[in-house]
Amino acid sequence: MSEAVMVQGLRFRWPGAAADCLAVADFRLAAGERVFLRGPSGSGKSTLLSLIGGVLLPDTGTVAVHGQDLAALPAGRRDRYRADHVGFVFQLFNLLPYLSVLDNILLPCRFSPLRTRRLAEAGTTPVAEALRLAARLDLDEALLGRSAAALSVGQQQRVAAARALIGRPALVVADEPTSALDADRQQAFLDLLLGECAAASAALLFVSHDGRLAGHFDRVADLAALNRADAGAPR
Numbered sequence: 001m002s003e004a005v006m007v008q009g010l011r012f013r014w015p016g017a018a019a020d021c022l023a024v025a026d027f028r029l030a031a032g033e034r035v036f037l038r039g040p041s042g043s044g045k046s047t048l049l050s051l052i053g054g055v056l057l058p059d060t061g062t063v064a065v066h067g068q069d070l071a072a073l074p075a076g077r078r079d080r081y082r083a084d085h086v087g088f089v090f091q092l093f094n095l096l097p098y099l100s101v102l103d104n105i106l107l108p109c110r111f112s113p114l115r116t117r118r119l120a121e122a123g124t125t126p127v128a129e130a131l132r133l134a135a136r137l138d139l140d141e142a143l144l145g146r147s148a149a150a151l152s153v154g155q156q157q158r159v160a161a162a163r164a165l166i167g168r169p170a171l172v173v174a175d176e177p178t179s180a181l182d183a184d185r186q187q188a189f190l191d192l193l194l195g196e197c198a199a200a201s202a203a204l205l206f207v208s209h210d211g212r213l214a215g216h217f218d219r220v221a222d223l224a225a226l227n228r229a230d231a232g233a234p235r
């Protein structure tokens with residue numbers, strides 16, 4: 001099976017910036033590996049996640065997900081590839097407020113027929129899987145028809161996790177998903193996310209400031225150590 005993530009010789013500079021934001025020689029996630037990515041505020045964690053999602057492209061170097069070099073794909077196919085293979089849980093969840101909770105969870109299957117096919121191969125349907133994930137994440141069935149705008153922060157976060165996981169992407173990327181929660185809820189959410197990723201054999205790249213969560217992962221990666229952008233290497 002291909003590595004979930006392979007970053008090699010990466011350099012990235014934000015347009016108009018005076019210096020590189022990221023210079024990462026080598027960073028990988030094995031298939032199914034769960035990695036905790038930490039680093040000080042502003043060190044480039046979210047930027048690295050955007051590069052791994054193919055939302056940004058490196059100035060030099062390679063970012064491959066599940067064996068596919070993202071820069072080698074034209075933009076439309078890159079979006080499709082991301083929809084097929086990467087589940088995102090964002091810091092602010094990014095739920096669509098004008099859709100119901102159920103439709104928010106189903107959204108990736110609408111963009112990715114492959115996710116729907118994977119579910120069919122596993123003997124289920126998107127709606128049945130959305131209901132299973134919702135139950136697993138302790139989201140009451142009565143919530144599913146409601147607008148996503150009417151949810152508490154903790155509920156939104158669990159909907160965002162269900163949306164990332166539906167259709168078994170090979171990689172789940174979570175950017176500070178527990179920052180709005182108290183310690184008990186953080187722990188419960190993390191257990192669910194780790195459990196569901198393990199059940200789906202998905203790799204998990206989890207960004208957090210909260211080092212107390214690090215012990216639950218296969219490995220801790222420190223962006224301050226990985227990123228050589230400050231070393232002034234020539235571009």
Ligand SMILES: Nc1ncnc2c1ncn2[C@@H]1O[C@H](COP(=O)(O)OP(=O)(O)OP(=O)(O)O)[C@@H](O)[C@H]1O
Pocket residue numbers: 014015021039040041042043044045046047048
């Ligand atoms: N859209 C953007 N345009 C220009 N510069 C940006 C943009 N987004 C981030 N940056 C810059 O890139 C650097 C890294 O930011 P990034 O958000 O990746 O850090 P982070 O480690 O995720 O921070 P935090 O932990 O505070 O979320 C910062 O200097 C930031 O100002």
